[in-house]
Amino acid sequence: MIGILGGGQLGRMLSLAASRLGMRTHIFCPDPDSPAFEVTPHKTVAAYDDEAALAAFADAVDVITYEFENVPAATAALLAARKPLHPGVNALAIAQDRLAEKTFLASKNIPVAAYRAVATLADLEAAIDALGLPAVLKTTRLGYDGKGQRVLRERTDAAAAFAALEPKPLVLEAFVPFEMEISVVVARNASGEVKSFDPAENVHTNHILHTSTVPANIAPGVEKHAAMLAKVIVVALDYVGVLGVEFFVVPGTDRPSLIVNEIAPRVHNSGHWTEAVCLTDQFEQHIRAVLGWPLGDPARMADVVMENLIGDDVARVPAGNTQPHLYGKSEARPGRKMGHINRITRRF
């Protein structure tokens, strides 16, 4: 019995993958309408700080994982004291805090954008002096899909942006003149085996991922470099599970350089294409790692594009030669991820 914290679409797809491997899953989520509650009879509806509910959940399962990086530290500690928690408490603490993450990555010589911690408005003024403008001011926690960040173009933007962004502290990042965003979904198990899927080229619309295209339009050397950096990160974190690594591709005189934008300690939206064209998809790969199994084969059988279905986009399904994944959400609100489709663009 695998316990999964979070009942959104990622938890749902993790549960489906676990079921294919003969496992049972127990979903813990405060929202009684969680999509993942429809794919298993075992659930707990409770707040993430409900210690009695968490303890009962831990007692009911054999191993625990999660679908989102904002699991409170106290929640993770309580669970990890009772049952194996993968990815572990340390990796979670780093990946859920933008400042801790950048400090960690920089300490391992992973290239990141220049940054400064910003606790006060005076810190922000000093950070602008150091990094120049434009720059991006971000919360250190709880940001996603473009939420929790503001681009600063003029010094006069600073005070309002500082006041608006919560929770504090913040971090100021130098603007990166990237030509493309790519991501690598990498997996590591407790034996130290590491396998990554091919890099995807990501396009965002309104700060939400729109498409992931594989292969990315980058040279083989850049692909290998991205995979190598992803491997360095999971090894340095002593990581168990699947990790999403987002990179900026920055044009260079010789070849493009890669800068890590952020890491996500979970299955990743930009890895959904793996379901269509890999013998082992990212969800199964994560479950294998969590179970202590050998990792599966991440090689691709075709070129593919994943497209998110946001809000009313979901009305486009059913369509012809695509692989639709729908999350069973009751209401198609604007900006809400309702599903995705995988489309093969070239067979080998």
Add this chain to the structure above:
Amino acid sequence: MIGILGGGQLGRMLSLAASRLGMRTHIFCPDPDSPAFEVTPHKTVAAYDDEAALAAFADAVDVITYEFENVPAATAALLAARKPLHPGVNALAIAQDRLAEKTFLASKNIPVAAYRAVATLADLEAAIDALGLPAVLKTTRLGYDGKGQRVLRERTDAAAAFAALEPKPLVLEAFVPFEMEISVVVARNASGEVKSFDPAENVHTNHILHTSTVPANIAPGVEKHAAMLAKVIVVALDYVGVLGVEFFVVPGTDRPSLIVNEIAPRVHNSGHWTEAVCLTDQFEQHIRAVLGWPLGDPARMADVVMENLIGDDVARVPAGNTQPHLYGKSEARPGRKMGHINRITRRF
């Protein structure tokens, strides 16, 4: 909400496919330990002749399908009177009765083994006179995995075999000197769209499917002929859903001929390979047909072998570069299908 009769591995995999498409599923099965009960919160534990439970089940769902051909006629009629049932009552009645099936196929000029109905021992003696020996005596209903049949080699085998096989009536089939068994999984939706997966070459051990290999070692012309015969069958049945068609390949002077062994009005064990190498697998294809959606793309991305895990075979998982599917059955009894693995043998 899709209602599924039967809670074994096929019902479980149908439910998982429906969940990927954003549907909810309700499983109806008399066995409280059914594997499919672990992949949805909606279930009914009741006998297939419990009319009150069937009515409540029908009222709770939007459309109904099933994982096995032995759905009692009265059950199917009761359900079909309340909600759409796919495949329909007529196709089910034909496919669950070996004699009705052979009569139907022969009436459509589909080649089948020579056969005679056997209600009495005198019928059997006359059938042996007509068809010769060896021949195979089979029940008309409820046979599977080699159960419900006896090979007759000598006339002296007749009385004991007749006495042993239940329920009556029986059917005697002439022995077919086949060199290979292949199967085609074909789908048809209510709009009349028909798509089939490539034929699989099947090897049985102890009368249970052991491996399905794709492509089958047959000429392209034989592949096309098999697909054509499968299409004729689903069109003639006005069929909605996925149908498994098993063929004997019989050596010929010019080219091999095909004889239909049997049809199964459901997803089929010999189609499990589709999960590994097709954009749309047989389970999604069945759900698409049941929902009235356009059929998906059945083209293969690689060569593949599916191997059943019978009884203790399941201990071989986890293994390296395979795609395992485990059914979550509590006890690995000898002869019990516990899971299967898909292995890619050649990438295109």
